Amino acid sequence: MKFQTTRTGLLDTILFSIRAIGTRVSSFILNGVMLDVGEGLTTYSTDLETSIKSTMEVKVLEKGKAVVPARILVNILKSLKESRIELELDKSTNRVKIACENALFTLNTLSLEAYPGFPEIKKENYIKINLNKFKNLVIKAQKAASLDEGRAILTGVLLEIEEGLLSMVATDSYRLSLVKENIDTGMSPMKIVIPSKVLDSIIKSEYKGSDIEINIEENQVSFYLEGENKKKNIIVSRLLSGKFPEYRQLIPKSLKHNIVVNKEKILDVVKRISSISQDNIPVKLTIDKGKVTVSMDIREIGSSSEDFEVSYGEERIEIAFNPEFLIDGINIMDEKNIILS
Numbered sequence: 089m090k091f092q093t094t095r096t097g098l099l100d101t102i103l104f105s106i107r108a109i110g111t112r113v114s115s116f117i118l119n120g121v122m123l124d125v126g127e128g129l130t131t132y133s134t135d136l137e138t139s140i141k142s143t144m145e146v147k148v149l150e151k152g153k154a155v156v157p158a159r160i161l162v163n164i165l166k167s168l169k170e171s172r173i174e175l176e177l178d179k180s181t182n183r184v185k186i187a188c189e190n191a192l193f194t195l196n197t198l199s200l201e202a203y204p205g206f207p208e209i210k211k212e213n214y215i216k217i218n219l220n221k222f223k224n225l226v227i228k229a230q231k232a233a234s235l236d237e238g239r240a241i242l243t244g245v246l247l248e249i250e251e252g253l254l255s256m257v258a259t260d261s262y263r264l265s266l267v268k269e270n271i272d273t274g275m276s277p278m279k280i281v282i283p284s285k286v287l288d289s290i291i292k293s294e295y296k297g298s299d300i301e302i303n304i305e306e307n308q309v310s311f312y313l314e315g316e317n318k319k320k321n322i323i324v325s326r327l328l329s330g331k332f333p334e335y336r337q338l339i340p341k342s343l344k345h346n347i348v349v350n351k352e353k354i355l356d357v358v359k360r361i362s363s364i365s366q367d368n369i370p371v372k373l374t375i376d377k378g379k380v381t382v383s384m385d386i387r388e389i390g391s392s393s394e395d396f397e398v399s400y401g402e403e404r405i406e407i408a409f410n411p412e413f414l415i416d417g418i419n420i421m422d423e424k425n426i427i428l429s
Contacts, residue, residue, distance in 0.1 A: 089125045089152025089177035095188060097144060098129075098173060102296075104321060105131040105142040106158045107289040112131070120198040121158040123184075132206055133158060138286055139207055139326045152177055154184050155198040160364050161186075164193050203356070207321070207324045213304040215273045217247040217254070217292075219313070220299050225256050226287045228267045228420040233284045234260035241330035244281040249273055256337050258284075263413050264338055281328040282309055289323055291359035343429040347375060348399050351426045355418045357382045361392045370408035375428075377401050384411075 106121050113119055113135060124130040129146040132139070156179045164186055166195075166301040170407060173188040177197070186193040187353070196316035226245065234242035239261075246257040257264070301312035313321040361382045362371045366389065374381040377399065418426065 089123065089154055089184075090150035090175070090253050091125050091129055091146040091148050092174045092179075093129065093144070093146040093167060095168050095170050097161070098146075098175075101129070101131055101142045101319065102143045102162055102165065104293060105140045106133045107170045107292075108135050108138045108140040109158055109321075110135050110144040111286075111370055114117045115124055115409065117155070117198055117202045118204075119157055119159070119352065120155040120203060121161065122153060122155045122200075124153045134204055134206070136204060138283070138289075138371065139204075140270075140289065140324075141206055141322045145322045150176075153200055155200055155203045156184050156195050157198065160195065166194075170302075185347045187243075207305065207308060208427070209308075209310050209322075209324065210305055211303050212253070212306075213272065213275050213278060215249070215254075215272060215275065215302050216299050217269070217302070218293060219298050223268055223291050225254070225267050226291055229258045229265050230258035230284055230287060230291075231258070231416045231420060232263045232265035233258040234244070234262055236260070241281060241328050241332055242356075244283050244328040244336070245287060246279060246332045248279040250274055250277040257332075257334060259335065259338075261333075262410070263417070264335060266335065272356055278304065279332070280304055280309060281330075281332050283328055285355075286311075286323060286335075291342065293321070345375075345429065347398055347428045348425050349379075349380065349398055350427060351418060351421055351424060352381075354380070354426075357394050357396060358414055358418070360412060360426055361394055362415075363394050364389055365411050368410050368412065371406045371411040371414065372406060375400060375405040375407075377404075 102121060118135055120131040125148055128143055130141060130143045132141045152260055168191060170190045171189050176185045182197050184196045184197055229245050234246055237243060242260055248255040252270060252272060254269045257266050293313060295313050299367060300339060303310040308324055308326050311323040334407060358371060361384050364384060364386060366386060369386050372383050378397060379395045380398050381395040385391040
C-alpha cells in the first residue's frame with residue numbers, strides 16, 4: 089500500500105469516517121481505521137453498531153490495505169502543515185510510514201484479519217431527499233431525544249413514511265418533537281427508529297446542497313452522501329429495536345386556546361427571566377387579557393418577571409415549563425410568529 093494526497097484532504101476524510109468509533113469500544117481492534125487503496129483511497133471504521141466508509145481520489149502508487157490506530161493517525165495529521173503527504177505500508181515490519189516535508193512517522197498496524205468487514209447492503213426501500221432539508225428535520229426532531237441509555241428506544245429518532253409524508257419524531261418522555269415534510273417515495277408505509285448519534289454524523293458533516301440517499305432494510309439503514317472532488321460517504325447503522333411510544337396519542341386532537349406570539353420576543357424574555365435559574369426550576373407563563381407575564385421565583389436566590397403584549401382576551405392561564413425545554417422548543421421554529429396552543 090502506497091499513496092500520495094494532501095494533508096487536509098486526508099484529515100477531513102479520516103475525521104468523517106472515524107465518527108463511528110465511540111469513546112468506549114468493545115474490542116481494541118475497533119480503535120483502528122482501515123485504509124484501503126485501490127482505484128482511490130477508502131477509509132472505514134466501525135463500532136459494530138455503526139459503520140462509516142469514505143472514499144477520495146489519491147495518487148495510487150501501490151494498492152493494498154492496512155489498519156492503523158485512528159486517534160493517533162488524526163493527531164499526526166493535525167500536527168502537520170498543509171502539504172503533500174505520502175503513506176506507505178512496509179510489509180517487512182508491518183508498519184505504515186507517514187512522510188510530509190521533513191517529518192517522518194512510523195505507525196504499528198493492527199490485525200487486518202481481525203478487523204470486521206463492512207456490512208452488506210441490499211437496496212430495498214430507497215428514498216432521496218435534499219440534504220439541507222433532511223438536516224433541518226433532524227435538528228428539530230432530535231432536540232427531544234433522550235440521553236438515557238437505560239431506555240434505548242428513546243435515544244433514537246422515529247422516521248415514519250406514510251402517504252407521501254415523511255415524519256420525524258423524538259421524545260424523552262418529558263417533551264416531544266414532531267416535524268413533517270412532503271416527499272414522493274412511492275413506498276408502502278413504514279417506520280424505523282434511528283440511533284441519534286448516527287444522525288449526528290450527518291448533521292455535523294460539511295456536506296450541503298446535494299441530496300442524501302437513504303436505504304431502509306429490515307434491521308439496518310444506510311445513508312449515502314457525495315461531496316466535492318468525488319468524495320463519497322456511506323453510513324450504515326443498525327436500527328433500534330423496541331416499541332416507540334404511540335406519539336399520536338400524546339398530541340391533543342383539539343385545543344382550547346391559540347395565542348400568537350413573536351418568536352424573538354418570547355425567546356428573549358424567557359432567556360432573560362430564566363438567567364437566575366438553578367436545578368431546572370420552572371419558568372411560569374401567566375397569560376391574561378392583552379399580555380403574557382414570564383416569571384421565576386427561587387427562594388434561595390430571588391425572583392424575576394417581565395411581561396409583553398399579545399392579542400388575547402380569554403380566560404387567565406398559568407402554566408410552567410422547564411426553561412431549557414421551552415427555549416429549545418421555541419428555537420427550532422422557523423417563522424417570525426409562533427402559536428402557543
